[in-house]
Amino acid sequence: MNFSESKGVDPGAVIKLLINNWYIFFITISLAFLGAKIYIDHTMPVYEVSTSILINEGGDRNLTDHDELMQGLGLPGGMSGIDNQLNILESRALTKRVIEELDLEIEYYFKTTKNSIPLYPSSPAKIVLLGKKSLPKNVEFSMTYLGNNNFNLKSEVLGYDFLGTFGDAIKMEDVTLVIEAIDVNWFESNKEVEFCFISYSLESLIRYFNSRLEVEPLSTSGSILQISLSGINKARDVDFLNKLASVFKKLSLEKKNLEADRRIQFINSQLVGISDSLVITENQLQQFRSSHRVMDLSAQGQVIITQVTNLENEKARLTLEANYYESLAEYLKRNKEGELPLPISLGIEDETLTLLVTELADMQEQLSSTGGGEKNPLQNLLNQRIKSKKEELVETLNGLIRANSLAQKENQSQILRVNSQASALPVTERQLLGIERKFKINDELYTFLLEKRSELQMQRASNVPDNEVIDPASVEYATIVAPDQNMIYFLALFMGAFVPFIVLLLLFILNKTVREDDIQDYVSIPIVGNIPQERNNKLLEVINYPESELAESYRMIRSKLQFITQDKINPIILITSSMPADGKSVTSVNLATVYSLLGKKTVLVSCDLRQPKFNGIISNEDRGISTYLIGKDKIEDIVQKTKYENFFVIPPGPIPPNPSELIASEKTRELFEILKSNFDCIIVDTAPLGMVSDSHHLITYADATLMVVRIKHTLKNMLADILNELNQDRRKHIALIINGTTKEKKKYGYGKKYGYTSRNKV
Numbered sequence: 210m211n212f213s214e215s216k217g218v219d220p221g222a223v224i225k226l227l228i229n230n231w232y233i234f235f236i237t238i239s240l241a242f243l244g245a246k247i248y249i250d251h252t253m254p255v256y257e258v259s260t261s262i263l264i265n266e267g268g269d270r271n272l273t274d275h276d277e278l279m280q281g282l283g284l285p286g287g288m289s290g291i292d293n294q295l296n297i298l299e300s301r302a303l304t305k306r307v308i309e310e311l312d313l314e315i316e317y318y319f320k321t322t323k324n325s326i327p328l329y330p331s332s333p334a335k336i337v338l339l340g341k342k343s344l345p346k347n348v349e350f351s352m353t354y355l356g357n358n359n360f361n362l363k364s365e366v367l368g369y370d371f372l373g374t375f376g377d378a379i380k381m382e383d384v385t386l387v388i389e390a391i392d393v394n395w396f397e398s399n400k401e402v403e404f405c406f407i408s409y410s411l412e413s414l415i416r417y418f419n420s421r422l423e424v425e426p427l428s429t430s431g432s433i434l435q436i437s438l439s440g441i442n443k444a445r446d447v448d449f450l451n452k453l454a455s456v457f458k459k460l461s462l463e464k465k466n467l468e469a470d471r472r473i474q475f476i477n478s479q480l481v482g483i484s485d486s487l488v489i490t491e492n493q494l495q496q497f498r499s500s501h502r503v504m505d506l507s508a509q510g511q512v513i514i515t516q517v518t519n520l521e522n523e524k525a526r527l528t529l530e531a532n533y534y535e536s537l538a539e540y541l542k543r544n545k546e547g548e549l550p551l552p553i554s555l556g557i558e559d560e561t562l563t564l565l566v567t568e569l570a571d572m573q574e575q576l577s578s579t580g581g582g583e584k585n586p587l588q589n590l591l592n593q594r595i596k597s598k599k600e601e602l603v604e605t606l607n608g609l610i611r612a613n614s615l616a617q618k619e620n621q622s623q624i625l626r627v628n629s630q631a632s633a634l635p636v637t638e639r640q641l642l643g644i645e646r647k648f649k650i651n652d653e654l655y656t657f658l659l660e661k662r663s664e665l666q667m668q669r670a671s672n673v674p675d676n677e678v679i680d681p682a683s684v685e686y687a688t689i690v691a692p693d694q695n696m697i698y699f700l701a702l703f704m705g706a707f708v709p710f711i712v713l714l715l716l717f718i719l720n721k722t723v724r725e726d727d728i729q730d731y732v733s734i735p736i737v738g739n740i741p742q743e744r745n746n747k748l749l750e751v752i753n754y755p756e757s758e759l760a761e762s763y764r765m766i767r768s769k770l771q772f773i774t775q776d777k778i779n780p781i782i783l784i785t786s787s788m789p790a791d792g793k794s795v796t797s798v799n800l801a802t803v804y805s806l807l808g809k810k811t812v813l814v815s816c817d818l819r820q821p822k823f824n825g826i827i828s829n830e831d832r833g834i835s836t837y838l839i840g841k842d843k844i845e846d847i848v849q850k851t852k853y854e855n856f857f858v859i860p861p862g863p864i865p866p867n868p869s870e871l872i873a874s875e876k877t878r879e880l881f882e883i884l885k886s887n888f889d890c891i892i893v894d895t896a897p898l899g900m901v902s903d904s905h906h907l908i909t910y911a912d913a914t915l916m917v918v919r920i921k922h923t924l925k926n927m928l929a930d931i932l933n934e935l936n937q938d939r940r941k942h943i944a945l946i947i948n949g950t951t952k953e954k955k956k957y958g959y960g961k962k963y964g965y966t967s968r969n970k971v
Contacts, residue, residue: 242698256689298436319402354400358375480659737766783915787916811857813858847862
């Protein structure tokens with residue numbers, strides 16, 4: 210059989226390894242849970258608060274456009290669309306307005322050993338600044354209460370250290386402040402606590418709140434947005450969200466009112482000139498009728514004035530269009546990116562122009578609600594779209610200006626034709642016709658504008674926001690999102706089990722020594738015994754403790770060896786190992802003693818000429834194998850009788866310079882022939898096979914070769930190489946002795962005393 214160093218990782222062996230080391234998992238998991246509990250107990254809880262807002266996607270303008278003259282009057286406020294609303298809610302501009310209205314510039318808190326505890330909204334003290342100068346931004350100040358309204362104010366960053374009294378002015382360079390005590394009892398009860406405050410810059414506050422603000426639709430098909438904040442100060446976050454919702458509602462209403470105000474302002478500007486013209490023409494008409502005593506026109510004059518009035522109304526409409534086109538063209542020339550508002554259209558019937566103006570207004574509204582500066586990809590994209598839309602609008606506007614110019618010329622020619630017809634009337638009637646024509650035109654236009662202004666004023670009064678709060682933020686509904694106790698304990702369990710598992714698995718995989726479970730790889734070689742793992746496994750264990758478990762294990766080896774050496778009268782049993790410290794010398798001595806206790810004349814031959822190990826058994830080590838092999842001593846000179854009956858020892862003698870050559874000499878054969886004729890059993894202790902070649906020469910004389918394998922010490926690769934080499938010759942009767950097995954590998958047998966019997970069969 211060919212033996213190999215490893216056959217991969219055995220799942221069964223791994224499971225057994227884990228079971229045998231269960232206490233390690235118990236300890237690591239316990240420590241991990243303890244660490245998790247300490248972390249949870251000393252970590253500030255993070256709360257999540259939220260509010261929900263219903264968005265009216267279509268807007269609610271309801272502006273009246275009853276007359277053709279007012280078509281195109283209204284522009285959308287840019288407040289429609291869930292995406293636009295979401296961008297506005299997340300904009301820095303809106304956050305800035307909320308922070309300014311809440312006055313969150315200064316934060317008050319006190320420090321513990323591990324955390325900083327916020328005092329919002331009920332701080333025991335308040336900072337009042339005298340003058341226009343403000344506190345240094347983002348710098349922490351700490352205050353220690355000294356009693357009797359006195360305190361010590363410090364700033365490690367600025368190097369300030371002041372003694373002050375509540376209510377007194379404190380001057381710090383160009384800043385003067387007063388610390389007013391709101392609750393002195395708090396300071397009296399917490400003298401050991403460090404009261405702190407810090408003045409944040411507006412930019413840092415905006416970044417802080419925007420980084421935590423989350424806005425998302427509650428569903429893909431609905432128009433309700435949920436706004437949430439996560440932080441340690443749930444009261445402040447609740448106030449921020451409620452103020453954000455309030456400001457957002459006001460923003461929508463303000464935009465609607467701004468639209469109506471701009472329309473009303475435009476109409477008022479038109480009414481100023483028309484009102485003056487109406488007064489003048491009315492006075493002229495009254496004076497003419499009084500001086501000429503003429504009240505009404507003839508039938509022909511009535512027809513002419515009707516025609517002229519219609520043409521003049523058309524002229525007024527074309528003039529309004531021309532004014533708007535001129536205003537819009539001027540706007541497009543001077544307007545910068547994101548500048549609002551666009552001019553309001555009045556009486557514009559062209560649907561293409563109205564659509565382009567509407568789209569441009571929407572884009573600029575989105576641009577004003579986004580942040581991030583020039584590096585913001587969304588802003589850059591909007592700038593490109595606005596630029597393209599303006600170019601398209603300029604092209605359309607130029608065409609409309611040319612068409613309006615032609616229409617004005619045609620209208621003027623028609624007015625001239627009608628006026629030529631009026632020249633045929635009598636002088637008095639002709640004069641009355643001209644005055645009355647101007648009066649009617651001004652009167653109709655003035656009345657029309659007054660009606661539209663009234664409609665817009667009523668509309669402004671009825672404007673409502675485009676959104677409403679469904680669920681306001683509340684401290685009562687705040688939820689703890691961190692630390693997540695379930696997740697932390699799960700991670701503690703995972704790490705407490707995973708880390709030792711990986712360590713044990715790596716040790717198992719990287720371990721190159723023989724384990725008890727590896728013995729099954731050598732089942733083709735007989736196992737004559739298992740020596741249990743004991744601390745007192747010494748040279749004379751069998752004699753000193755004859756009823757011990759170790760003594761019984763050596764007796765069991767002796768019994769099984771009889772099956773191997775049964776046809777040998779005086780067997781030579783060679784004991785070796787693959788490497789030093791496997792326990793072969795201890796095994797040799799104790800095996801020799803159990804044979805001697807059986808009444809057999811036994812000799813222990815120490816052929817390990819490199820490391821003699823029989824101190825305490827013999828008294829003279831100056832003679833031995835080495836002196837015999839070189840011919841210095843005879844056999845009777847080197848055999849030493851011990852104080853134990855039937856137990857003899859041949860020591861190795863002085864360490865020679867050439868042990869391998871001596872062992873390979875003919876004197877060795879002669880030695881064993883003499884021993885076989887004088888002893889019932891010869892136990893030979895040799896050097897490790899895997900280290901030197903001495904033992905290879907001695908194996909040829911052995912009737913049985915016992916390889917001692919020490920659990921958790923013998924290297925698997927070295928053992929496999931030696932067994933493969935020895936297994937090639939079946940005449941060597943190779944068997945294994947397993948040294949250092951655990952009690953689980955044994956089972957009870959019967960005898961005079963309870964002993965242990967190996968599970969492995971020969």
